[in-house]
Amino acid sequence: VLLVESGGGLVQPGDSLRLSCATSGRTLSDYAKGWFRQAPGGEREFVAGISWTGSSTFYAEAVKGRFTISRDNAKNTLYLQMNKLKPEDTAVYYCAAANRAGWVNRADDYDYWGQGTQVTVSS
Numbered sequence: 001v002l003l004v005e006s007g008g009g010l011v012q013p014g015d016s017l018r019l020s021c022a023t024s025g026r027t028l029s030d031y032a033k034g035w036f037r038q039a040p041g042g043e044r045e046f047v048a049g050i051s052w053t054g055s056s057t058f059y060a061e062a063v064k065g066r067f068t069i070s071r072d073n074a075k076n077t078l079y080l081q082m083n084k085l086k087p088e089d090t091a092v093y094y095c096a097a098a099n100r101a102g103w104v105n106r107a108d109d110y111d112y113w114g115q116g117t118q119v120t121v122s123s
Helices: none
Strands: 002-005 008-009 018-022 032-036 044-052 056-061 069-072 075-080 090-097 117-121
Touching: 002 090, 018 032, 018 090, 018 117, 032 069, 032 075, 044 069, 044 075, 056 069, 075 090
Parallel strands: 008 117
Antiparallel strands: 002 018, 018 075, 032 044, 032 090, 044 056, 069 075, 090 117
């Protein structure tokens, strides 16, 4: 199983980015999925989670109202739409998949991880 993130980059405060996470090897369409991030010198932290059907989502307080997680199981792809980006959103963003039905927010519950994509928000 391979999870590959894309869409990161350097943007200014207030800009938007859309991250994608493509799955190959197995579909993992029946897995819950999520996004985490890790800033320099910081711990990996939960950003957003989504159930395997996409009907249920959960967000960290720091991104609620600005970020939207979604998935397209037909395309085996997970997304994170990030709006109104702030400098404190700067981090490496990771997608992950968990053998669960509902969303999960604990990193230990995830079974597969991508390699990460850098997001830098700076003026």
